[in-house]
Amino acid sequence: MTSDGSLRSDAFGRYWRAGAVSGLGSYVTIFALQALVVIVLHSGATEVGWLNAARWLPYLVFGLIVGAVVDGRRRLPLMVGTDLAQAALLLTVPLLWWLDVLSLPALMVIVVLTGTAAVVNGAAEMSFLPRLLNRQHLQPAHARVDAADAAASTAGPALGGLLVGAVGAPLAVLLDSLTYLYSAFTLRRIRVDEPAPRTGVTVRHLLREITEGVSWVYRSSGLTTIAIATHVWFIGNAIVGVVLAPYVLLTLGLTPFQFGIAGAAGGVGAVAGAVATTWLGRRLGTGLTIIACHLVTTGAVVAMALAARGAAWAFPALMLGQALYGLAMGMSNSHEMSYRQLMTPDHLQARTNTTLRSFNRAVAMVTAPVAGVLADAWGNQRMLVLAAAVFALVAIGLAVTPFRRVRAPV
Secondary structure (H helix, E strand, O other), rough: OOOOEEEOOOHHHHHHHHHHHHHHHHHHHHHHHHHHHHOOOOOOOHHHHHHHHHHHHHHHHHHHHHHHHHOOOOHHHHHHHHHHHHHHHHEEEEEEEHHHOHHHHHHHHHHHHHHHHHHHHHHHHHHHHHHHOOOOHHHHHHHHHHHHHHHHHHHHHHHHHHHHHHHHHHHHHHHHHHHHHHHHHHOOOOOOOOOOOOOOOOOOHHHHHHHHHHHHHHHHHHHHHHHHHHHHHHHHHHHHHHHHHHHHHOOOOOHHHHHHHHHHHHHHHHHHHHHHHHHHHHHHHHHHHHHHHHHHHHHEEEEEEHHHHHHHHHOOOOOOOHHHHHHHHHHHHHHHHHHHHHHOOOOHHHHHHHHHHHHHHHHHHHHHHHHHHHHHHHOOHHHHHHHHHHHHHHHHHHHOOOOOOOOOOO
């Protein structure tokens, strides 16, 4: 059935289910890979930092090129193909472990290749949604997608903790491979009219389109303020992503299952945020909603940093911090994404998405290994305090600009 542009269409339902299921597997894998580095490979924050850098490297290397290419292609076939590629690549993790040749360099190569497929998939997926739905449905649609992602972030870490404890981190990655297969076969059933792909594209033409996309984001679109704020936000998020696993498993001495349950609390918070976000945005507006979310994120990281004050306080503080962190992300993302897409014409959707994602992930890629080295030298708790300061800076920076008065166009 061809999409009728509404949230009730079969096409959007399949899009939503594919993302929800593959998202669950991805949260299991993120948890499993960090646990694998710390527990199986007997490494610390520095190695987790390098692994995270490998995860974001494809965005830096290929992101701008991918955006220009995807804008000239049908997006649905790209989504299906890259889902299949990620499923195949993730299968190599348990295979190398079974052959007893799994190492950090091998894991980083797999992560880079999987991340490359994810760059193409993300560019196609985000720019496909405006072709699937009418404009008035974009923000509610992103809220529904975020709610599914929040539910996955709730179940994923807990399931990951159970699987890591039961069968080990390498085999836990198998689940993600299967979810990508499900996503690919579900997306194949969508019927939607897409423009014919462009042909005869030259290197010079591609470079001109890349330049046009970057210029649009940072000069012509009105997205510059939120773009720069998001780049800085990714510094704080990268620090948290690097230090959290060694902080929880080594500094706090909690078990992988407790780590998973704390991550599930973040998912519960994200579900609550995604449910409330449309209502909140109508009352506060896009700008104030996003600023409020960054303030909540600041408080969340402070709570996690305070978890090291004592054994009795460690797990509850970690749970609280994760819940608030998820709440903020669940509330903010749909407003950022819908505002960006509503401000961007169709022929620039992929380039806008990949330009911002590329610079965001480039920031994360550079920050991650530095954060790992500093965490091993200064301590994980101090790095969390630094991350909280970064999030506070983002909130204050947006609050003093006209962005605080922004309301998404309808």
